[in-house]
Amino acid sequence: MSREICIYQEFLTEAHKDQIRAAAQAAGFTPHFFTLDQFEEAKACVQHCEVLYAHSIDLLRAAPATLQWYCCSFAGVDPYCQDPSLFANPDCLLTNTNAYGVTIAEHVVMVTLMLLRRMPEYAEVVRSRGWRSDLPIRSIRGSDFTILGTGDIGSNVADRLRGMGAASIVGVSRSGKPHSSFDEVHPISQLDAILPSAGILVAALPGTPETVHLLNRKRISLLPEGAYVINVGRGSLLDQDALADALNSGHLAGAALDVVVPEPLPQDHPLWDARNLLLTPHVSGNLTLGYTCDRAVQLFCQDLLNYAEGRPLAALVDRTRGY
């Protein structure tokens, strides 16, 4: 019986499929492609597949204990780590896809500039066909940044801020290990000492048990008066009520959230009306950019060859740690 891969994805072009076919052939595998409207066909197929490339909790749940590797096409795999019962095979390998650094970093640069340059307010001026241009603004050039998370996303953000003349870029990571994109990196255990000088805080952390409500009410109050908070990791990082309070009281000058809890945000949620909040519906890291899609396929193909050769998978996730 030949070794088989079930691929359940919407974003693949014919060129992407050809790339996957070539890598599969080199690795000794047969790929089977399904789009999202072919769930039943994919479910039937995955019963005799060793590898699943998808982003579907339902399809993973339907996979048998013979599944050896689940490659998720998203970067955040928190739903798969929170519920071990999803894997019929407890030893099934889980990989994620770190292809989102570029698109999320461009989102961060955009919303940072929108906040610093008062764009939500100017949008209201234009909406009412008014004309004013006198609001005091700030620039990325000469500003100090603190970035929570120094991985693919955090480092891509740092590189772009550097290119625009940021004065300093401090990283915060679990280990505190130095990284060339950052002026300094501190371990997350020192967060309370760092927050009082975090005037522009960018959060790009995975959703893990350790990061849930890491930015609680007390830590949000530690941020300096007039600080900005930008979150592109997971909504669970923040105490959203405390954030809304800090925005509405004016303690924070603004915030940009691309991730919230829950998504979609309920119609009556207080975040919709929070002052100076730039909300986006989880758009920063989707498979809606050609580069991201190309990179995702490339990373899967590389790890497929690693898998076939018995080498460690580059994107392996520690399911207990959560990233």
Added chain:
Amino acid sequence: MSREICIYQEFLTEAHKDQIRAAAQAAGFTPHFFTLDQFEEAKACVQHCEVLYAHSIDLLRAAPATLQWYCCSFAGVDPYCQDPSLFANPDCLLTNTNAYGVTIAEHVVMVTLMLLRRMPEYAEVVRSRGWRSDLPIRSIRGSDFTILGTGDIGSNVADRLRGMGAASIVGVSRSGKPHSSFDEVHPISQLDAILPSAGILVAALPGTPETVHLLNRKRISLLPEGAYVINVGRGSLLDQDALADALNSGHLAGAALDVVVPEPLPQDHPLWDARNLLLTPHVSGNLTLGYTCDRAVQLFCQDLLNYAEGRPLAALVDRTRGY
């Protein structure tokens, strides 16, 4: 009689005034400071001043023939060049202030990302408390840019796009002289040959007789299907009716205008409703950013010393050429 400077500005801090006082003393001048609510006092003062540092057509018009140098605190001095009768002294020197490259470049990066990432559409989604994230987006990384104008503004834009991974940056200037911030620079006489491949066109040209309606209906139609147009120079560059038509027909994917004709835009102007038009009320280059203000004062003080020593003024404008 001591040599005197009339300074009629709103943005100066005490630190800025101290800088100007020090430069004036070194140059053998006495400075007189007025805020915008002190027009009559400034008008009385300018009668015996050799230098005027302001941005006021009315005050310039009130200045006598003994005025030798008018330093305008803005970059665009088209109103002063279009009407020679403003200067009682026909040989009065005119300088502008090239302090806006950083702030305008940050504006350009912001609106470029907002267009490529469909932010006006996502803002409407959020405004109606909806939730979707599937609009195809594009990135600065890997994109090709054409920039009209290779001066302080154009080159600051180019450097930032480069830092974000732009694939190519073509400049267009009057002379076509090579510039290190651009992959290549073409003379404006070749514009018709360049436009068909200008998928993202940024215009940062001064308002001169040569640039009025440079982007006329025919040239707008030369842009490729799905192109973007960003204008931070002068509104007179564009045939606005033709631009609105090209947006509404879908020939252009989007545009961002920070400058229009006239400003403010009349309430019934068709640009308010043009499709995928990101309009801002001339906010990109105001004296609303600390760095810009600091740089403006620095440039004035440098040229004050040049003036006192009889050296050429660094920011001298050719009043017949317009920049």
